[in-house]
Amino acid sequence: MNNHFKNIEINDDIELKMNIYNLDTCIVNSFRRIVLSDVISNAFDKIIIKTNTSIINNEILSHRLSLIPLEIDIDDIDNICVELEVSNSDYDKKFVTSSDLKVISGKINIIPNILLVELRHGEKISLKMYPIKGNGKKHAKFQPVSVCSFKINEDVRIKQDIWDKLSVKSKKTFRKYCKETLSLDGDHYLYDNSIGAYGFKNFNENTKNKIVTGVKKYLSDNGIMDEDENKDVVIFNDQYYNKKYVYSFKLESHLVNPYIIFSKILYQFNQKIIDLQNKDIEIDNQSCNVGVCFIIEGEGHTIGNILSKELQKDDRVKYSYYKMKHPFDRKIM
The missing domain is CATH 2.170.120.12 (DNA-directed RNA polymerase, insert domain)
Incomplete structure (x- = not known):
């Protein structure tokens, strides 16, 4: 758990926010799909x-x-x-x-x-x-939720020439300012000149424009650059960790502790994998001129995405994909 889910926050007993590491997009998206379709x-x-x-x-x-x-x-x-x-x-x-x-x-x-x-x-x-x-x-x-969404975190860094003007102590102070004042996540810095990570914005509190303005003001107040200087100081890029995206995940529940709901998501996800191992998988060679076509009854996009992604990791597989003919036809090919 600690290797994947970090910075878990529960606000007002209804909102759960966290960062997700070392998981593929299809897995993270399956959490969203499961809570919307499978949690009882x-x-x-x-x-x-x-x-x-x-x-x-x-x-x-x-x-x-x-x-x-x-x-x-x-x-x-x-x-x-x-x-x-x-x-x-x-x-x-x-x-x-x-x-x-x-x-x-x-x-x-x-x-x-x-x-x-x-x-x-x-x-x-x-x-x-x-x-x-x-x-x-x-x-x-x-x-059981009103909102469930995720996004790829964005690494926020400043231009290297400006970063180099800061002393070691000033860099630590600057990162602390970005975390406390600009609401940037300081759990993982992708580059040496990174100042934090940008996930979900809290209404109008930490928009990208406010982050850029706050960074310029801090650098100006400390004599690093002029606040009115027309220069692109802040750079936003997708954040990685171990060659995989870092995600911000959020859900809002109604009456239930959102941590309990997420525990049920993980339980349903594990149950889907167990059920898949026990399913009778039909091989349909008539629908495929090359390769092998599998038909799995009772499954949809959640398992289809995961299987397709995992098969693509196998060196023996040139390509893999799935299709679902109709939402009411609960089977994937």
Whole structure:
């Protein structure tokens, strides 16, 4: 784990950020694909509407209710029932939110204050709903995260002639300034004149323009160069480590500690590899004039990308690729 996942941060108990080392792009992308399609989660699915006189029809209302985020691990899910009984006798509009939901059996946590519908005078909603387990392959409402993405880190360095003007002590101070003030990652420096790594930007806090401006200001304040000097001082390049890209990875969960979700991603990834070893792989020589064509049932882009990349590393293989004819046809060739 320590060789691959570093600088792990959890913010506000919902956001996980980390750097990933020594893994191919197909592996890192498989983490994103698995959490969006394979990790088992919970959502309201069976929704029984008794009365609905609101402007929102039953289908749209059911869809909104099913998208309310739930916990990923729920005990005794079959015995949970949630009720919504609301009406509006006033002439002002009434806002119905997830806080109006009442758990009448079982135990479940529901995020409050999620707007569901507006009720006008005399309108009423009466319904019951039950959660079930599922994954993103079945419906997006089962996805346990709202955001999951990754990008290649960029190494940030300054021109060598300017770097050489700094003393050893000044270089350490400069890198410390870049880490604390410009939010650059100081875990790994690709070049001797690197000052940090640039991953995800935090809104408008650490954009590339602000990094360049901050570097020029620091060098100007220390008499290395003039702040108004029109010179390209900062260089951005893809960051490598052991000849592989370094990635920034981020996910945001709903109600669950994101570290738990990432643990489930790794478990599902390992399970996919184990299941692949136990699958009956069909050889189809009719679809290929040269080489060998394998057909693997029940798999998609996640395994297809990984197999293709790993086969390309074998010196005996001239080329390898895969195709998936249709998203609903769960097999790869």
